Amino acid sequence: MGNTWGRAFRVTTWGESHGAAIGAVVDGCPPRLPLSEADIQPDLDRRAPGQSTLVTQRKESDTVKIMSGVFDGVTLGTPISLVIPNEDMRPGDYREVQEKYRPSHADYTYDAKYGVRDWRGGGRTSARETAGRVAAGAIARKLLATRWNVVVVAWVSKVGTLVADCDPERVTRDEVDLTPIRCPDLAVAERMIAAVEAARKDGDSLGGAVTCAVRGCPPGWGEPVFDRLEADLAKAVLSLPASKGFEIGSGFAGTDLRGSEHNDEFYMDADRVRTRTNRSGGTQGGITNGETIYFRVAFKPTATIMREQRTVSRDYEDTTITGRGRHDPCVLPRAVSMVEAMTTLVLADHALRHAAISGG
Amino acid sequence: MGNTWGRAFRVTTWGESHGAAIGAVVDGCPPRLPLSEADIQPDLDRRAPGQSTLVTQRKESDTVKIMSGVFDGVTLGTPISLVIPNEDMRPGDYREVQEKYRPSHADYTYDAKYGVRDWRGGGRTSARETAGRVAAGAIARKLLATRWNVVVVAWVSKVGTLVADCDPERVTRDEVDLTPIRCPDLAVAERMIAAVEAARKDGDSLGGAVTCAVRGCPPGWGEPVFDRLEADLAKAVLSLPASKGFEIGSGFAGTDLRGSEHNDEFYMDADRVRTRTNRSGGTQGGITNGETIYFRVAFKPTATIMREQRTVSRDYEDTTITGRGRHDPCVLPRAVSMVEAMTTLVLADHALRHAAISGG
Amino acid sequence: MGNTWGRAFRVTTWGESHGAAIGAVVDGCPPRLPLSEADIQPDLDRRAPGQSTLVTQRKESDTVKIMSGVFDGVTLGTPISLVIPNEDMRPGDYREVQEKYRPSHADYTYDAKYGVRDWRGGGRTSARETAGRVAAGAIARKLLATRWNVVVVAWVSKVGTLVADCDPERVTRDEVDLTPIRCPDLAVAERMIAAVEAARKDGDSLGGAVTCAVRGCPPGWGEPVFDRLEADLAKAVLSLPASKGFEIGSGFAGTDLRGSEHNDEFYMDADRVRTRTNRSGGTQGGITNGETIYFRVAFKPTATIMREQRTVSRDYEDTTITGRGRHDPCVLPRAVSMVEAMTTLVLADHALRHAAISGG
């Protein structure tokens, strides 16, 4: 269980890292949306491994095929099945993992939960699983853009101790993609790249943060109480591998302020209600207020490192393990598309849920 | 929509701040759990207003009544309906709110979403709504304690810029309740109290953070992919009024580290698999590993302040508004029980979901 | 679990027959629908016991109170909590039931499932539970009538072996309520009443059928595959106490025909697509076609009879039991409002689900 996201725009993903394929089924996408593989592939390419020396060298073309739900170039309103074959499988790299639990990976917890696990490349816990999310997210992105002109853009805002400064009101995807580290603050980007290269040479890894902005949301999306928009966003990004934190608007730093400093005063901008500041981050009471939504996601340093570490075996003996195979010295550049995907899934779902009561 | 939490242990809350009552319905609680109002009332009392000068002076006894689902002192397996009458209602305090949108409140967004709102005390967006969650959470707490010996304890770890240092492995509820600020680091607690008093005198407000620890979870709770335990915890606490961030384990600070510094190595502690450090915060791959779960929640400074602020009216005119009525200069002491409640709801739900496949 | 109906228009019911109260929470009702207790009470009165000698003499005023979700006479879009206090409780009537399992009741199966049960009046398995559904259904009915001009009307079409002949295109609620048996075929109604009186005098009971018609549904409601409209209608009515069967359109009798006799040919009626016959019963492929929906529900004879029957005790001994207390010699007249309620819940849910993708 747990492999389905959403109520009105629902996505179910499946697949192990070294099985035959991975995929996703999207149910609830409205009919008559123009859609083809060409709408999905670019997002997958941004997530794919092997794009630069900053990320894992696993070679996967990650070619998506739409198996159902699209006819004559438009969606039918029926489930859209997406399949991405697995290609560059080297299970031999993982023999040691069959017998030993990698520190800060999910090998042990899967065994604890299920009494069985696919040890080849982490199976279902591999970051590869997110390809299905990214493919589904591309459909949500198209729906949001086509019907509501909503733009979702994420970027790397922190690598190790290096922090970028970017304006959520302005960052574009083109700017993000200028460098392989996907940080649009180019001066900082250069230093981030050097830091990742250094970590890679050390057989070590780095963490960081991704910031995501959503521009163009109409007021009124989100549900009160348990399904507040920020609650669903938090869940969405904390469901990503290696994520450790979420903050929206002023976030943790905002707790330093007094209410008189923190509140977002309203004013009329022609006939539109606006706020003078946006410490709320685009929602109030869990519902969008029309301002830009922005939030930050923490990702821990990649758990796989090329060093010897102490651990225990499946037979409950103390032992050691040394990282092998291909890995990401820093997951951040690839996490950008994952964060965008989860964000679009949340928004598409809430847009349709809101339509159910508002007729729009 | 959005008023229901959980799949296996499900809670639906209802009620406006100044309506006849608020309440919750709990569906899925296993049968034969000993339960009475006496198990619930203490948690409600901790959440209630009027406990000290640090929080709102609204007088509510918050007396809960169990309307169904319990017979001869034990649960029946049928829905448990909880009702808490509203008592100290002064809607007159809120007349101005009927016409004007309070900054950083949900008045505007509710109007944007629904075209109507109960302006008396914030209606459904009032922190009062959380009384239903706390009542339901007390049942989850009892279930977790009775069946699995799981302990959930939260405390105030930050008020304004004051930060406490407490050990998630050891903090007890008794220690938390030693001071009205609910911070078990007593030296810091004293300064926090002074800071809140100062803010109150200024008609201003403070934010801060709550840290929560869960001790005694067996390995194996949580679901892969979208319903990771930390994802549900993040959603749970971000659904609380005024929350702005969530971080588990090493959180945002952990992104400064390299993988070799961050990984939690495994070792055998007699016949139990343990980790030498706990930067993961008790879960790996979204599934509990048997270590203590701990996470931190950011709460913004209370939006209601006793000062004039600029805003707009319901008729879309620029205007000003000044806080009136009773309010919390700092929501943190009361947020402790809200965070605990949401945490117990998440855990009880995952415990039962895991039982569905494991028979336990 | 199992106490919630619907996805977009969601109803959760709670309460035992002889507890403090029963009730329902409605989540998802769109905002700004005019609503008060006066919209709900008439449907409850039609379901209530004690209306005539044909049904149980339990005296319950079944007075509903709206506890939340309505303000200034309109719905808020927040959960609507409905509470109906229990009044005429005589648990003493049920002492024998505490020790013995009544034949064809749920006493044994509840004990088997939960290991505990509220034996007072059947607890949660009492037909009294349906009062919460009827109250919620009245809100759905108002929504359907106000927004889409949809009319739902049900009637008793069979009692014992007596079968009425009524036209689903024309029957009105006024006609249904002309007699206490709620059969608008007045000649048959008279004989039905006599049959029920005879059964009552014998301490025995009768079953029968309710037919329900839905007029005015626009084409397009219902979902493909698992959530076909007729599938949800079937589930809805089979969830009612004592129901044993469901058939839509031509139903079981239609299986005697050949396709050439059974198919509903289309024709243009001005600018509207119509069918010449309506053996489909208003849906094709699970989606409404604009014709009248009609279906029939079988209800078994009431299990409670005033006669001695063989059974077993809670201690697994063979024994006998004799019906006591107040009971319905024929549940059919009261089942009419239950069937209508479940039908309106299904339709309101599908109407809102359809709106999510169609904007209407």
Added chain:
Amino acid sequence: MGNTWGRAFRVTTWGESHGAAIGAVVDGCPPRLPLSEADIQPDLDRRAPGQSTLVTQRKESDTVKIMSGVFDGVTLGTPISLVIPNEDMRPGDYREVQEKYRPSHADYTYDAKYGVRDWRGGGRTSARETAGRVAAGAIARKLLATRWNVVVVAWVSKVGTLVADCDPERVTRDEVDLTPIRCPDLAVAERMIAAVEAARKDGDSLGGAVTCAVRGCPPGWGEPVFDRLEADLAKAVLSLPASKGFEIGSGFAGTDLRGSEHNDEFYMDADRVRTRTNRSGGTQGGITNGETIYFRVAFKPTATIMREQRTVSRDYEDTTITGRGRHDPCVLPRAVSMVEAMTTLVLADHALRHAAISGG
């Protein structure tokens, strides 16, 4: 939406009749269940077209491939993705359907709902869609048999006006498969076969009924109120193409009886609680009582017939249409495996839901 079944054992199906493939994703299957394609293929073969002259001559090998969720011969607890390629596609047969609505098919209602449809072979409304359900059902069947020794068997009990008489306590799958009509009453089976052949020669079609028995269910499965076991069974089978009715136990015929004739008296059979009769059909109050569950499903005569019928075009003109292509003169023999599949999905789901509260 509407393409997912179940809460604890969840199945999502996808695919159009003449698209690239159809398939299903099963989420919630417990880990460590031995499983391979060989467990699934036999059920698909029973559903497949082309088995005899009684059913459609479309040639589909319906070869299933497990894409995920199984490793080293056992389930992983992760989603099991099943893909069945489409092979014998002749969309040319359906050109007329592109422009005209077939009577008693879903062409019109899909256009009404979605404003677009895949007209090739009925797209998603084709009976071909049920192959995904049957594949998923085979996994549920294996789970039920392995863990609880539950046996599910269905058979054709009525074709046109010919009715078979079989004992739900005894019918075996081998007996069912003795004849291509799948009626274990061999004398009646012979006449049924002749009737279908006659209808086929006339270019016409027949309806009928399938009866299904479930033996070996422990007491306690099913949920009160809305999710009664019989309610879910009714929904499950009414979600099948061409189904028009459902009755459990005594069903519609039972409404002729008085309570004293209808009630199932309990008795002790050694240490087991049994009922002397089984008019309830294996459940009371929606929960299994340990007796055999049996129910009957009505299927209308196949809508596709080889005759000219009046209808309307997509441009809203009166016109005529004549059946072409391959079709089933009688869907009943193939419906047997569909009814079994939906029944196993219902039971597996309720078994796991019950385990969540009972630990078993």
